[in-house]
């Protein structure tokens with residue numbers, strides 16, 4: 001039976017999802033790259049770090065995760081006794097795909113004196129093989145706590161790793177993964193847009209390549225870009241990240257203008273994340289009704305992955321000092 005035939009004809013999806021959320025004692029978490037209808041029905045919209053914190057702290061029985069699979073996996077790792085549902089199990093990520101666990105394990109084994117500082121956009125198995133997880137909003141705070149003599153492997157996003165490496169003047173061994181969405185922005189088209197709007201600053205996500213980052217007035221996570229949107233002095237902002245985030249900007253700042261940075265074809269259609277786009281209101285409704293697709297994780301792998309995620313949560317809020325980093329080095333796989 002196709003998904004749509006499972007949704008009653010004429011159903012008021014907003015009302016149905018709302019009723020199911022109450023019936024199931026569910027919380028709906030959504031990333032900023034989800035479509036506006038999903039963002040608007042969510043209990044909480046946030047970046048990867050904020051969503052991880054919410055998932056760890058919720059007292060709901062069910063977490064309906066509107067984002068991509070590594071985010072829903074993270075929720076399950078942190079809250080194993082909750083049911084975590086993802087509207088479409090195929091909502092993956094090119095960064096996760098770029099980093100198969102066996103290859104990552106071999107890379108780690110080839111560099112035994114390095115710790116693995118790993119971007120959250122990876123599989124649970126890769127998290128289990130890592131020492132500390134970072135998100136784009138926590139990476140700088142965490143990197144600043146790692147002693148300068150400690151050698152580091154950074155994966156799987158070579159652009160985020162390269163950005164941190166340049167900013168901190170610190171060499172790191174970079175895994176060669178990229179985000180296909182941020183990689184698709186065009187420097188030529190961005191400069192043409194900048195000529196049209198010379199006073200508009202550019203805010204970019206660190207998953208962008210250096211050709212975009214080098215023109216940015218602000219570089220940061222999705223929540224960081226939103227904060228910059230609220231605080232910059234002008235009235236027009238060029239946004240170099242997935243364009244669905246503009247929904248939050250337009251809601252909060254109706255008097256400012258937000259322009260999505262262009263892809264190579266001169267419009268930003270190639271910058272819509274195809275994985276995030278797999279989640280729809282219909283699929284969210286069916287997932288809440290049937291409690292499927294549901295995330296399951298092998299317990300042994302989960303416990304190892306949780307260790308590196310817990311370090312992120314502690315270090316991101318500055319509750320771990322330099323002394324604990326010695327333990328990090330000793331516990332690497």
Ligand code: 13P
Nearest residue numbers: 047048049135136221222
């Ligand atoms: P943020 O943590 O900045 O929201 O980034 C998430 C992400 O990778 C989506 O591409």
Ligand code: SF4
Nearest residue numbers: 068093094179181273
């Ligand atoms: Fe992955 Fe890029 Fe989509 Fe984020 S925008 S989920 S990094 S493919």
